[in-house]
Amino acid sequence: xxxxxxxxxxxxxxxxxxxxxxxxxxxxxxxxxxxxxxxxxxxxxxxxxxxxxxxxxxxxxxxxxxxxxxxxxxxxxxxxxxxxxxxxxxxxxxxxxxxxxxxxxxxxxxxxxxxxxxxxxxxxxxxxxxxxxxxxxxxxxxxxxxxxxxxxxxxxxxxxxxxxxxxxxxxxxxxxxxxxxxxxxxxxxxxxxxxxxxxxxxxxxxxxxxxxxxxxxxxxxxxxxxxxxxxxxxxxxxxxxxxxxxxxxxxxxxxxxxxxxxxxxxxxxxxxxxxxxxxxxxxxxxxxxxxxxxxxxxxxxxxxxxxxxxxxxxxxxxxxxxxxxxxxxxxxxxxxxxxxxxxxxxxxxxxxxxxxxxxxxxxxxxxxxxxxxxxxxxxxxxxxxxxxxxxxxxxxxx
Amino acid sequence: xxxxxxxxxxxxxxxxxxxxxxxxxxxxxxxxxxxxxxxxxxxxxxxxxxxxxxxxxxxxxxxxxxxxxxxxxxxxxxxxxxxxxxxxxxxxxxxxxxxxxxxxxxxxxxxxxxxxxxxxxxxxxxxxxxxxxxxxxxxxxxxxxxxxxxxxxxxxxxxxxxxxxxxxxxxxxxxxxxxxxxxxxxxxxxxxxxxxxxxxxxxxxxxxxxxxxxxxxxxxxxxxxxxxxxxxxxxxxxxxxxxxxxxxxxxxxxxxxxx
Numbered sequence: 001x002x003x004x005x006x007x008x009x010x011x012x013x014x015x016x017x018x019x020x021x022x023x024x025x026x027x028x029x030x031x032x033x034x035x036x037x038x039x040x041x042x043x044x045x046x047x048x049x050x051x052x053x054x055x056x057x058x059x060x061x062x063x064x065x066x067x068x069x070x071x072x073x074x075x076x077x078x079x080x081x082x083x084x085x086x087x088x089x090x091x092x093x094x095x096x097x098x099x100x101x102x103x104x105x106x107x108x109x110x111x112x113x114x115x116x117x118x119x120x121x122x123x124x125x126x127x128x129x130x131x132x133x134x135x136x137x138x139x140x141x142x143x144x145x146x147x148x149x150x151x152x153x154x155x156x157x158x159x160x161x162x163x164x165x166x167x168x169x170x171x172x173x174x175x176x177x178x179x180x181x182x183x184x185x186x187x188x189x190x191x192x193x194x195x196x197x198x199x200x201x202x203x204x205x206x207x208x209x210x211x212x213x214x215x216x217x218x219x220x221x222x223x224x225x226x227x228x229x230x231x232x233x234x235x236x237x238x239x240x241x242x243x244x245x246x247x248x249x250x251x252x253x254x255x256x257x258x259x260x261x262x263x264x265x266x267x268x269x270x271x272x273x274x275x276x277x278x279x280x281x282x283x284x285x286x287x288x289x290x291x292x293x294x295x296x297x298x299x300x301x302x303x304x305x306x307x308x309x310x311x312x313x314x315x316x317x318x319x320x321x322x323x324x325x326x327x328x329x330x331x332x333x334x335x336x337x338x339x340x341x342x343x344x345x346x347x348x349x350x351x352x353x354x355x356x357x358x359x360x361x362x363x364x365x366x367x368x369x370x371x372x373x374x375x376x377x378x379x380x381x382x383x384x385x386x387x388x389x390x391x392x393x394x395x396x397x398x
Numbered sequence: 399x400x401x402x403x404x405x406x407x408x409x410x411x412x413x414x415x416x417x418x419x420x421x422x423x424x425x426x427x428x429x430x431x432x433x434x435x436x437x438x439x440x441x442x443x444x445x446x447x448x449x450x451x452x453x454x455x456x457x458x459x460x461x462x463x464x465x466x467x468x469x470x471x472x473x474x475x476x477x478x479x480x481x482x483x484x485x486x487x488x489x490x491x492x493x494x495x496x497x498x499x500x501x502x503x504x505x506x507x508x509x510x511x512x513x514x515x516x517x518x519x520x521x522x523x524x525x526x527x528x529x530x531x532x533x534x535x536x537x538x539x540x541x542x543x544x545x546x547x548x549x550x551x552x553x554x555x556x557x558x559x560x561x562x563x564x565x566x567x568x569x570x571x572x573x574x575x576x577x578x579x580x581x582x583x584x585x586x587x588x589x590x591x592x593x594x595x596x597x598x599x600x601x602x603x604x605x606x607x608x609x610x611x612x613x614x615x616x617x618x619x620x621x622x623x624x625x626x627x628x629x630x631x632x633x634x635x636x637x638x639x640x641x642x643x644x645x646x647x648x649x650x651x652x653x654x655x656x657x
Contacts, residue, residue: 286574
């Protein structure tokens with residue numbers, strides 16, 4: 001089991017939420033004070049480096065036109081971290097390649113970071129949440145097709161070493177591809193892909209890439225992992241899917257005392273409560289299939305754009321499996337329960353900072369997790385563990 | 399009268415065709431909301447003319463092959479449809495993106511069209527770079543989009559609770575395909591306005607007086623790019639006069655077509 005400290009580098013100093021219709025896409029950037037923003041970057045980078053000191057790996061992501069995540073050029077932040085950190089793995093999750101016009105440029109950026117970091121890159125690729133569509137002016141229809149063509153091309157950029165090759169595909173065209181530098185890691189850096197659908201997960205499984213899913217709780221996560229294992233097996237990768245192919249992202253806060261944990265957990269809920277986005281940004285045409293839109297019109301819950309009303313409380317979020325919070329014993333038990341239910345995963349992506357969770361509180365949460373919970377998880381779930389096997393069967397086999 | 403299916407190139411198209419007598423055909427090209435034979439302008443136009451209306455790829459039950467992603471693709475497809483149906487010297491009526499398709503077709507084969515009606519057409523860019531010619535209906539609340547689309551949105555908007563699953567699916571599919579076809583450049587082909595002078599047929603440009611998507615200035619500019627075009631306004635209608643004021647719409651169309 002490997003744990004990752006994930007910060008969205010949020011800018012929390014906003015006017016009252018009822019004074020703006022959306023925290024994303026349309027919130028005027030006059031609200032952003034660059035001086036405060038610079039101090040926040042310093043602080044968030046410090047927190048990543050503290051996580052590294054504690055043996056936790058580093059993870060970041062990319063969003064655009066939003067106060068929730070002021071990291072529109074994640075490869076830039078990754079380059080800074082490549083030089084500032086020394087040992088941690090560096091996970092970018094990820095590059096929104098369905099929204100980037102030049103996959104070859106993304107391959108170059110990632111190869112450069114891999115070299116800068118002496119081979120510590122973990123290269124993630126995401127479809128991107130629906131509110132990324134407008135900032136990228138990206139067509140929301142056929143994103144999945146663009147995503148996979150781009151990803152296959154990026155892998156070819158990394159692994160082709162004999163001078164220029166060409167690509168004339170459905171969406172991307174290049175006459176002469178020959179990237180410098182090429183990655184250190186061979187044949188290429190580990191590849192991660194996030195998805196929220198079982199069909200998408202099967203596709204990721206068929207490729208054998210690492211599958212990540214965010215805040216999908218108990219049942220949806222279980223279905224996604226099952227989809228991954230099905231795709232893995234159908235592609236002839238063998239019966240056993242090791243847990244290091246699967247990742248889960250949750251809001252996590254560990255406190256020395258219940259009261260301290262509770263206070264931290266309340267502040268982490270900012271991730272969910274501050275995400276005020278109207279439907280025309282959260283569900284652009286074509287982002288979800290027609291059949292899903294019919295269900296939504298009939299009142300179904302949108303897993304892509306809303307996290308569910310009961311999850312705006314600490315209890316509700318813990319019950320839903322989107323948050324693990326409490327004392328070390330409590331958090332260990334919550335993770336174990338979730339891990340067993342969904343079939344097991346080898347990466348825990350810790351959304352451990354949000355909104356007004358101050359530096360000291362964030363560091364407390366990182367240290368308490370790293371020192372009191374992480375060792376127990378590593379012992380219980382070695383990377384060689386097979387996913388989707390009942391715990392009892394695991395024990396018998398072990 | 400029901401629609402039938404017809405294969406054009408590799409696309410399975412839903413086609414409504416009255417096939418009536420020898421009356422000169424009208425090829426009708428629908429807008430972003432889609433087409434059904436029950437729409438109120440269909441019967442009155444069909445009484446006077448052979449009325450041919452394909453449902454665009456990705457709308458209704460028409461197929462959408464993975465290669466197809468532009469209005470220009472549909473224009474080529476419909477010229478092929480005209481070959482199959484042996485349609486020539488016909489009249490063309492296009493609404494909204496249907497008007498855009500009509501303009502693309504007529505710039506490619508101007509000799510095949512006798513008269514053309516454009517109703518609230520999109521497809522060109524005439525305004526400054528820092529202002530959208532056509533408002534971004536996908537980036538605003540649904541009610542705001544309805545207000546731009548209709549003169550009387552309360553009367554015209556559809557209640558999902560009263561729609562069947564099939565109707566809902568058709569609505570969402572239309573929305574998705576509309577996005578696919580018009581996303582970038584937004585609602586236009588930058589080259590089209592350099593080609594419109596090729597359209598020799600007399601043209602009528604219609605606009606609903608309350609149309610919040612296609613402005614009067616846009617319609618006038620569009621019409622000025624054709625050698626023989628006039629404009630007219632339909633009162634108490636928005637972007638879809640054929641649904642909001644079907645009597646006035648059909649009267650204007652038939653009058654222009656000489657019926």
